[in-house]
Amino acid sequence: MTARRLDGTEAARAIRDDVARGVASLRRETGVTAGLTVVLVGDHPASAAYVRGKEKAALAAGMSSETLRLPATAGETEIVETVTSLNANPGVHGILVQLPLPPGVDADRVLEAIDPAKDVDGFHPVNAGRLLLGLPGVLPCTPAGVIALLKRNAIALAGKRAVVLGRSNIVGKPMALLLLREHCTVTIAHSRTQRLAAVAAEADILVAAIGQPGFVGTEFIKPGATVVDVGIHTLTDEGRVRELFGEDDAKLRALREKGSVLCGDVHPREGAARAGFLSPVPGGVGPMTIAMLLSNTVEAARRCSASA
Numbered sequence: 001m002t003a004r005r006l007d008g009t010e011a012a013r014a015i016r017d018d019v020a021r022g023v024a025s026l027r028r029e030t031g032v033t034a035g036l037t038v039v040l041v042g043d044h045p046a047s048a049a050y051v052r053g054k055e056k057a058a059l060a061a062g063m064s065s066e067t068l069r070l071p072a073t074a075g076e077t078e079i080v081e082t083v084t085s086l087n088a089n090p091g092v093h094g095i096l097v098q099l100p101l102p103p104g105v106d107a108d109r110v111l112e113a114i115d116p117a118k119d120v121d122g123f124h125p126v127n128a129g130r131l132l133l134g135l136p137g138v139l140p141c142t143p144a145g146v147i148a149l150l151k152r153n154a155i156a157l158a159g160k161r162a163v164v165l166g167r168s169n170i171v172g173k174p175m176a177l178l179l180l181r182e183h184c185t186v187t188i189a190h191s192r193t194q195r196l197a198a199v200a201a202e203a204d205i206l207v208a209a210i211g212q213p214g215f216v217g218t219e220f221i222k223p224g225a226t227v228v229d230v231g232i233h234t235l236t237d238e239g240r241v242r243e244l245f246g247e248d249d250a251k252l253r254a255l256r257e258k259g260s261v262l263c264g265d266v267h268p269r270e271g272a273a274r275a276g277f278l279s280p281v282p283g284g285v286g287p288m289t290i291a292m293l294l295s296n297t298v299e300a301a302r303r304c305s306a307s308a
Contacts, residue, residue, distance in 0.1 A: 003276060
């Protein structure tokens with residue numbers, strides 16, 4: 001068995017095209033240009049790279065986009081004041097505070113300061129509560145992207161057994177709620193789950209968000225299951241790259257030329273040999289997350305214009 005690829009790049013392109021049409025339509029009908037502002041604190045390299053990708057995607061969709069860069073020494077009060085000023089700015093429809101924040105800053109307090117209507121990441125307690133109750137609201141980008149990826153590949157969800165590996169507030173918990181909304185029977189498994197691999201192997205749909213590179217191997221995967229890999233890790237050790245990818249010339253060449261190779265939570269060779277469908281890393285969930293962020297932003301702008 002060789003798993004079929006759940007191509008997030010292709011699916012995200014289609015969503016971003018829809019978003020671009022929505023942005024143009026909103027501007028034409030109301031004169032409003034959807035606007036996304038990202039707050040970046042410090043100079044964490046991975047965070048900076050993520051923010052550049054989001055800004056580029058927003059501009060390509062015809063949105064206005066701005067990144068407010070605060071020094072790593074910025075305190076919690078300064079960050080909250082920045083968010084508060086964005087809440088009051090009618091030209092800003094989406095606010096995203098890039099995580100992680102520097103040590104000593106209470107991320108929950110910062111995220112709670114965002115106007116729930118402008119919380120395009122879907123992390124605010126109001127939006128989390130609306131998701132729990134099944135009410136309309138802003139959905140977290142990565143879990144929403146996973147559902148969109150599954151649906152665009154015609155993966156049947158209703159009645160299926162789904163297991164989510166990971167219980168974070170950002171991915172694991174909302175992912176389980178969205179799968180439940182699609183009428184799956186859902187289990188959340190985590191580091192303290194007994195017989196973890198056996199529980200995962202019961203899944204028709206397995207979402208790996210456990211945060212360990214290559215952790216999900218053959219024993220975790222039911223033959224023919226649909227496996228969505230949310231993890232993303234940077235490998236710099238050649239031995240580890242060979243362990244996960246074997247004698248993959250392209251990966252070894254990338255390691256030599258770039259100094260690193262990306263992988264997910266799923267063992268790439270074992271996942272490909274065991275699953276029916278598998279999302280790649282990179283090119284799977286990552287592009288979908290950005291696409292859903294743009295979708296959330298244009299929807300926020302549309303709601304704002306309707307209430308003006």
